[in-house]
Amino acid sequence: MHTTPIPSALVIGEALIDRLPSGEVVAGAPLNVARHLQQLGVPALMVSRVGRDDNGQRVAATLQAAGLSLDGLQWDARQPTGVVDVELDAAGQARYTIQSPAAWDHIETEPLRALLRRQSPRLVVFGSLAQRHADSRAAHAALLAEAGAQGALRFCDLNLRTSVPDIEQRVRDCVAQAEGLKLNDEELPRVLAWLGQPDVPALMRSQPQLQCLLLTLGAKGFQAYDGEGRLRVEAPCAPVAQLADTVGAGDAFFGFTLAALMHGRELWAALPDANRFAAAMCGEHGAAPADPTSFYPPWRALLS
Numbered sequence: 001m002h003t004t005p006i007p008s009a010l011v012i013g014e015a016l017i018d019r020l021p022s023g024e025v026v027a028g029a030p031l032n033v034a035r036h037l038q039q040l041g042v043p044a045l046m047v048s049r050v051g052r053d054d055n056g057q058r059v060a061a062t063l064q065a066a067g068l069s070l071d072g073l074q075w076d077a078r079q080p081t082g083v084v085d086v087e088l089d090a091a092g093q094a095r096y097t098i099q100s101p102a103a104w105d106h107i108e109t110e111p112l113r114a115l116l117r118r119q120s121p122r123l124v125v126f127g128s129l130a131q132r133h134a135d136s137r138a139a140h141a142a143l144l145a146e147a148g149a150q151g152a153l154r155f156c157d158l159n160l161r162t163s164v165p166d167i168e169q170r171v172r173d174c175v176a177q178a179e180g181l182k183l184n185d186e187e188l189p190r191v192l193a194w195l196g197q198p199d200v201p202a203l204m205r206s207q208p209q210l211q212c213l214l215l216t217l218g219a220k221g222f223q224a225y226d227g228e229g230r231l232r233v234e235a236p237c238a239p240v241a242q243l244a245d246t247v248g249a250g251d252a253f254f255g256f257t258l259a260a261l262m263h264g265r266e267l268w269a270a271l272p273d274a275n276r277f278a279a280a281m282c283g284e285h286g287a288a289p290a291d292p293t294s295f296y297p298p299w300r301a302l303l304s
Contacts, residue, residue: 007045008262009037010072010121010152012112012143013130014104015048015059016082018286020247025286026062028082028104029159032248032287033125035066036255039296040303042262045121047072047112047143048130049103055081056103066292074111076103086247093218094247098129098161105133109142116143120150123262127157128174132164144177153261155180157254160187168194175207182214182254201229212267214257216250224271233271238279248287253278256299263303273302 013030030046037044046068050056052075059081060070082102087095107130124147131137144154156178164170171194175181183191188200197203204210204227213225221236256277260270277299281289289295 007043007069007119007121009034009042009044009123009125009258010047010115010143010147011037011044011125012047012072012107012140013125013127014082014102015046015050015063015073016084016102016104017055017058018084018086018247020086020245020286021088022285025288026059027084027248027287029157029248029251030125030127030130031059031063032251033157033255033258034068035062035288036252037259037262038067039292039300040256040259041300042259045069045072045115045119047074047107047115047139049074049076049079049105049107049136050082051076051080051103053080055083072112072115074103074108076106079103079106088245088247091246094245096161104130105136107136107139109139112139112143113146116146116150121147121152123153123155123258125155125157125258126174126177127159128164128167128170129159129161131170131174148177153180154178155254155258156182157250158183158187158191160190171195175210179209180212180214181210182216182250184216184250185218185220188215200225204229214254214271216253218246222253222271222275224268232268235272235275238276240279240282242283244283244285246282247285249278249282251287252281260303265303273299 011030011034014028015031016028018027034044034046050059083099085097156174211227215223223234253274256274
C-alpha cells in the first residue's frame with residue numbers, strides 16, 4: 001500500500017497565482033521553496049490557505065503534481081485565492097503587485113496544531129509576507145514555538161513587500177525566530193536600519209540564535225555569512241545559457257540550499273551548487289521548470 005512520506009520540511013506562507021506577461025502560473029515564494037524541496041528528494045508539506053474557487057483548485061492541482069500532500073492546505077469559503085500581478089523589465093527583472101483580499105492572510109492555527117501533533121518536521125521555512133494579517137501571524141507564532149520546542153531548524157526568507165503593515169516589527173520578529181536568514185541586497189539596508197545594526201557582522205552578533213545569513217545579490221551572485229558574521233562563501237551569479245526571466249531565482253537558491261542541508265551536505269560547500277541551480281531556473285519562464293521530470297534529476301544526483 002502506498003503511503004505518503006512523513007515530511008522532513010514544513011513550509012508556511014502564501015500560495016497564489018502569479019499573473020505574468022506570458023500567462024498565469026501557480027506560485028508564491030514559500031510554495032516555490034516547498035516544490036523545490038519535494039522535487040529534490042526532501043518530503044515537504046506546504047501550509048497555506050486558498051479560496052474555494054478555480055484558482056484554489058489550480059493551487060491544489062499544482063501541489064499534487066509536484067508530489068506534495070494537500071494535508072496542509074486550508075480552504076476558505078469567503079476569501080479568494082491570492083493573486084499577484086508581475087511586470088518584467090527589459091532585463092527580466094520582476095516587479096510585483098500583491099492583490100487583496102487573499103485567503104493566505106487567514107491561515108488558521110488549530111488545523112496547524114493538529115498537523116504538528118501528528119508529525120515533527122526537521123525544518124520549518126517561513127517568511128514575513130504571510131504575516132501581514134493577525135490571523136496568519138498567530139498561526140506562524142504557534143508553529144514556530146512548537147517546532148522550536150521540537151528541535152526543528154527554522155529558516156526565514158524575509159521577502160519584504162510594502163503591503164505588510166508594521167513591517168519593521170514583522171522583521172524584528174522574523175529575525176528573532178530564525179536560525180537561518182535569507183534576504184537580498186535591496187532588503188539588507190532596511191533590515192540593518194530597523195535592527196539598529198551597521199553591517200552584517202554586527203547583525204549576526206546581535207542575534208545569537210542566527211547561524212547563517214544568505215544574501216542574494218541578483219546578477220552579482222551571493223554572499224553567505226556564519227553565526228559570527230564572517231563571510232564564508234561568495235560567488236558571482238552562475239552563467240545562464242539563455243535568460244527567460246529572474247522570477248523565483250532567489251527561491252531556487254534557497255530551496256536547493258535547504259535541500260542540501262536536509263540531505264546532510266555541509267552548508268558552505270553546497271552553496272555554489274545552489275547558485276548554479278538558481279541560474280538554471282533563470283532559463284525557465286516563471287518560478288517552476290516547464291518539464292520537471294527532466295529538469296530535476298541531475299540536481300537530485302548532486303544531493304544523493
